[in-house]
Structures are given as C-alpha cells and as structure tokens.
Amino acid sequence: MPKFSEAIAPSQAFLYGEHAVLYGSPALAMSVDVKTRARVTEVEDRIIEIRSDRFPEGLRWRYDEEQPEENPLLPLAYGLRDLMKRYEFNKGLIVEISSDVPVNSGMASSASVSAAISAAFLSLVGESPEKYLLLDIVYEFERRIHGRASKTGPACAVLGGLVWIEWRDGNMEVSRIDSKDDLSIVISCSGLLSETKKLVSMVSKRYNEIRDVMDRIMHAISALTVEGRKAIEKRDLVRAGELMNINHGLLSAIGVSNYVLDEIVWTMRRLGAYGAKLSGAGGGGCVIGLSENPEVLAKNLSASYPSFAAKVSLEGVRVIR
C-alpha cells in the first residue's frame, strides 16, 4: 500500500469587511462547516498529479522535466512544488481532492483546498506544524492563486471558529474570537461566478481613480466591522443583521454587487432575515443572511435559489489519516 495522508478543512463566510480588509480595515469571518477533503499519496515517479471532482480535466506535471501548461490547478501544483523543496521531498505526489465547497463563490474554496492539501502533505512527511505556521503556508498558496489577498480565507480554513483580521504596524494579524458553536447563517448561491482576482483589481483601479471617495467608504466599512464584532459576540442578531445590510450597501457602492446579488439580498430580507449581504469578492457567488431560524429561511429561499443553513465549524483543518 503506497504511503498516503488525508486532511479535511472548512470554508469561509465573510461576516463583515471583505475588500476593505485589503485597505487596512479589520474583517470578521466565520469558518463554515462545508468542507474539502484531500488525500496526498507518495509515488516514485517525480510527478505532481492533481485530481479533483470539481476540475475533471485534472493536472499532471513531470516537475523536473517539463514546463506545465496553463491550467486552473497550476497554482496548487506550484505551491506543492515549493513545499516539496522546503521539506526535501524528492519523490512524486498524487493529490485527490473532493470538495463540498462551491468554487468561485466567495466561500474561499481556494483556501479550503490549500489547507487540506498542505496539512495532508505535511503529515505525509512526518511534520505536525504549529497552526500559525500552517496558516502562513496556506497564505502563500492563496497569494499564488489570487495575487493580492488577505489572510481571512486561510484563517477560516486553518483555525476554524470566528476569525478576526486586523492590521498592526503594516502587518495583518489573525486571531480567533469567541468559541461558541451556536452561530448559523443562511447561504444562498447566485450561480454566477465570483472571480476574486478580477474583482480585487477592479476595486483597486477605482480606489486609485477616486481615492477620497473610496477611502471614506472603506473607513465606514471598518467602523461597521468593529460594531459587527461586538454584536456577533453578544449574539445580538438584530444589530448584527442591520450592520450586514449596511455592509452590503457599501459593497454595492464600491461596485462589487449586481442585480442578482441584490435580488437575493432583498428576497432574504423579505423572508424575514435580520440582515443579508454578499460574501467574499462579489460579482457573483453567495449571499449570506442572519435569521432566528436559518433552516426555515433556507427552505423558503430554496424555491428561488439553491440555499442552505450552515453552522460555524469550530474545528479548523484536521489530519484524518
């Protein structure tokens, strides 16, 4: 039996502060109990092969003989190649990914996958890194995939729970707040792709063009994120929902919402949500909402959009074999 290891990692919902977190604001996100599983198997051939149920074309790369062809899985292969060098692993790997996380949906599928494969690889080579070291490794993957990125997705995938991102002296610091498992949200999917890299650069262009205006919006998002944290910690869902509504309005203002996302947000509100907003990069992807009864809201929304209730995952990435 070839040597292998397997790990499982949760995904993310942005409660407050996406985009603005790239401009110095804090962010609050929830690790979501919708997960990615990755198995990493050692092989003698010097290859990196990635198979994924979401990317049926896969990738196979003889890493010291050929240049790999363009492929959406390439950033993962490059990230693995770096890890293999760092841990002096001179063989090959077959990586099998199966994920319940919708791709390009604002749920940080990229970070969830990167955390599962990094943790599985490290276990294969007999390492059990401290969580914050693993977080830095996953953040490197994230930067390969997106270019400019915050640590929010990696923190949700690695640490689990509610994660707080803030800037101190020019560095992004990550901490876990709260440790109760009683938070659930509703997630509704637009079916439209949310292309993180494209949206981040669109916002950056706008920021450079009308900086005074954009700075004020980012500042308002920063303030509401701080208030949002207080409301979430107190489990004051009414106030937390109200702040989500404000956050969604400001995300619309910076240009990352659209007709479909706004329609889902309004449908959630009409069906009784305390508040709703797009989650992640926007332009498509998912909308999240807070409600007294997320199961019932998700069921009612399902008539119009694929929707489900999702619980906070207190557990971050975990090696399972």
Ligand SMILES: Nc1ncnc2c1ncn2[C@@H]1O[C@H](COP(=O)(O)OP(=O)(O)O)[C@@H](O)[C@H]1O
């Ligand atoms: N199930 C998966 N299998 C393999 N790679 C994945 C999977 N999910 C995400 N990825 C990687 O992450 C990229 C998508 O990341 P991104 O555009 O940020 O979407 P998201 O907002 O869902 O993170 C994919 O192009 C791929 O490299």
Ligand SMILES: C[C@@](O)(CCOP(=O)(O)O)CC(=O)O
């Ligand atoms: C726009 C941004 O704030 C969130 C992107 O989230 P996602 O890739 O859509 O899950 C970028 C980031 O935080 O890395």
